Amino acid sequence: IKTIGVLTSGGDAPGMNATIRSVVRTAIARGLRVMGVRKGYNGLIHGDIFEMSPRSVSDTIQRGGTILQTARCPEFMTPEGQQQGAQICKVFGIDGLIVIGGDGSFQGAEKLANLGINTIGIPGTIDLDIACTDYTIGFDTAVNTAMEAINKIRDTSTSHERCSIVEVMGRNAGFIALWCGITNGAEMVLIPEKERPTDEEIIREILQNKQRGKKHFLIITAEGVGGSQDLAVKIEKLTGIETRATILGYLQRGGSPSAVDRMHASMMGAMAVDLLCEGKSNRVIAYRGGQYVDYDINEALKMQKSIDERMYEVAKILSI
Ligand code: ADP
Numbered sequence: 001i002k003t004i005g006v007l008t009s010g011g012d013a014p015g016m017n018a019t020i021r022s023v024v025r026t027a028i029a030r031g032l033r034v035m036g037v038r039k040g041y042n043g044l045i046h047g048d049i050f051e052m053s054p055r056s057v058s059d060t061i062q063r064g065g066t067i068l069q070t071a072r073c074p075e076f077m078t079p080e081g082q083q084q085g086a087q088i089c090k091v092f093g094i095d096g097l098i099v100i101g102g103d104g105s106f107q108g109a110e111k112l113a114n115l116g117i118n119t120i121g122i123p124g125t126i127d128l129d130i131a132c133t134d135y136t137i138g139f140d141t142a143v144n145t146a147m148e149a150i151n152k153i154r155d156t157s158t159s160h161e162r163c164s165i166v167e168v169m170g171r172n173a174g175f176i177a178l179w180c181g182i183t184n185g186a187e188m189v190l191i192p193e194k195e196r197p198t199d200e201e202i203i204r205e206i207l208q209n210k211q212r213g214k215k216h217f218l219i220i221t222a223e224g225v226g227g228s229q230d231l232a233v234k235i236e237k238l239t240g241i242e243t244r245a246t247i248l249g250y251l252q253r254g255g256s257p258s259a260v261d262r263m264h265a266s267m268m269g270a271m272a273v274d275l276l277c278e279g280k281s282n283r284v285i286a287y288r289g290g291q292y293v294d295y296d297i298n299e300a301l302k303m304q305k306s307i308d309e310r311m312y313e314v315a316k317i318l319s320i
Helices: 016-029 040-045 079-091 103-114 139-159 173-182 199-211 228-239 249-255 261-275 295-301 309-317
Strands: 004-006 032-039 048-050 096-101 118-123 165-168 188-190 217-222 244-245 284-286 291-296
Touching: 004 040, 016 032, 016 096, 016 165, 032 040, 040 079, 040 103, 048 249, 079 103, 096 103, 096 261, 103 118, 103 295, 118 261, 139 165, 139 173, 139 217, 139 261, 165 173, 165 228, 173 188, 173 217, 173 249, 173 309, 199 217, 199 228, 199 309, 228 244, 261 284, 261 291, 284 295, 291 295
Parallel strands: 004 032, 004 096, 096 118, 118 284, 165 217, 165 244, 188 217
Antiparallel strands: 032 048, 284 291
């Protein structure tokens, strides 16, 4: 292997830059050339590709977002788009490609592997929703960002004895919500993995909570559950307690990556290059039981992951 490419795909996540930096510098240290591909598979099929040097990634380890930018590319879902991607790799002499993203991006990497381009996936998403790995780059930073924001909402909510509903990211997964639920001391956590209590049940809990002498009621809800604004209106109407819903939104995707994210990014980036140098392809890197391991992409995509039941239980116990 002489030349490798690197791209970020799907939603961005803090720590993607630290991952790119690790890939670029490890590869160059091993005598390889590195090509940066802009805007995910979009840049690949359009040849938006440039050579990177160790200086291309200077001053990026602490920056959120991705210097390579990212995109969703529907064209790459088609066999023609994939052929085009493989062809462009050949034109640029790219014989190995590192894809930083989520499950969708890994499916794309699998298609390229079948067309003769060696590919390695690195899990990068704030949602933690990649089954094969205990950790995905960006999660720790996103949780800390959400936690800090919720701290502030909590302060004012207590002062005014309000009910607050805070919606955090996670369309299909409640990991961020559950972590914030425990770390912010929420009274209730609503996540897509669990059946949602009825509005009546929620209101009953709010009233009981008030009777226990608590000065606020904090509900953390995952994006995938939805309906936060309507719920706030209903609670206020039926209990008389002032209730506000706040949707944290994209602020959770940005920001300087935490030490945890920089560390995983640096280790996974270096490992991805090592795997390519060993001639491996169609693999995804995972952090499992405190170790960095790799799995076949097809195998990884078949795995299942659910929320930690004990965490969910503890979140409830600690809210009395
Ligand atoms: P994520 O990687 O975060 O899961 P997406 O699901 O949006 O994000 O996938 C990112 C990109 O990966 C898509 O826009 C598309 O270009 C590519 N991709 C997703 N699924 C496939 C697939 N089944 N085959 C080929 N490419 C895919």
